[in-house]
Amino acid sequence: EAATVQVKLSSSEPPGTFSLNLFGTKAAHQPQKQQQQQLGSASTGQPIIVQQIADNITVQPQATLQLAFSFCPALLKVATAELSVLLVSPAVNAPAPLVWRYQLQGQAYADPQGVRFAIKCKAKRRVEEVITVPLPGLDPAVLTAAAAAAEAAAFGLLGSCASAVRFSHELIVQPEHRAAMGNAVSVHQVNQVPVPASSVGAGDAAYVLQYKLCFSPQKAVAAQAQLAVSCSTGAYWLYDLHLLATAPEFEGVLTLEAHMGCTAELPLYVYSSGTEPQPFTAEFTTESPLNFNVVPAKGMLPPAPADDSQQDPAAAPMKVTFLCK
Secondary structure (H helix, E strand, C coil): CCEEEEEEEEECCCCCCEEEECCCCHHHHCCCECCCCEEEECCCCCEEEEEEEEEEEEECCCCCCCCEEEECCCCCCEEEEEEEEEEEECCCCCCCCCEEEEEEEEECCCCCCCCEEEEEEECCCCEEEEEEEECCCCCHHHHHHHHHHHHHHHCCCCCCCCCCCCEEEEEEECHHHHHHHCCCEEEEECCCCCEEHHHCCCCCCCEEEEEEEEECCCCCEEEEEEEEEEECCCCEEEEEEEEEEECCCCCCCCCCCCCCCCEEEEEECCCCCCCCCEEEECCCCCCCCCCEEEECCEEEECCCCCCCCCCCHHHCCEEEEEECC
16 A cells, blocks of 8 residues: 655754755655744754655555755754654554654765875885865864863863864775785874964965874885864865875895805895785896896795894895805
8 A cells, every 4th residue: 555654854954954855756746845843952052943844755565765865064064954754644553643763964075175285205214294284164163162172171171161172183095005005104183273374374274284294104105095184063174195105225235255156145034014924026127147046036024023133044034145157
């Protein structure tokens, strides 16, 4: 038996933040009623208002009711709404009408305005760089609350003010680059609260945050990452990072000495960069004389031993040989 339902969209957000789109259903041709029926108050103190109602939507037996929504935020915050579906017919014997309720949550993202950052260094080296990220769309009221929270925390005051507004960050590395990057990059927040851009020479932005990026790759790699900056009020900014590690410099000079017609051998104590074995390949450049060789040319590098003060040449992961002739 087909059912008839009524759909309501309620929210404390400004009208138009959430919209119920009923294209493709029979109710799409009926005017939607705008009501100012107050259902209560949100945690922010704003009244929850029924913003849209769609009547007489028919759901066929064994069918699924599909509803489309649009989200158009006016503020950088987490927006919420509630969708309720009321069964109109057939009637159900119950103390109260049969209603399904669903919570909607929308996350507003700020436009980074084309801001990108690039960090470059040679493998097996370390570089530290302070980057300045703009915060377009930051609500001045949030800025004031963040400054008050930071001041309260500085004096060791606990309570709602000290924890009301805070900024956090997350480094997002693409899955295909996580193994190569490992712990090669880290991010540390310099400012606890946004500062005027003019104080750090950051151009046209009103307020900015600064972060110190530490990049210490163990091998040549090019990776894409993102720096996500979020505020406890729901504001969210996302910035692209390009991480590039070029080929490392020479680690040193290997000296092999041998009598004529004899072969000299030198162990190389090279280990994996982590706690698990890692595959490796080793080869000489094409310009190198054929007298040199490395064995094995490929294999697995073991983790570094806890005590490397007494290294056994027989246990070296690889060896370099030189035939004197």
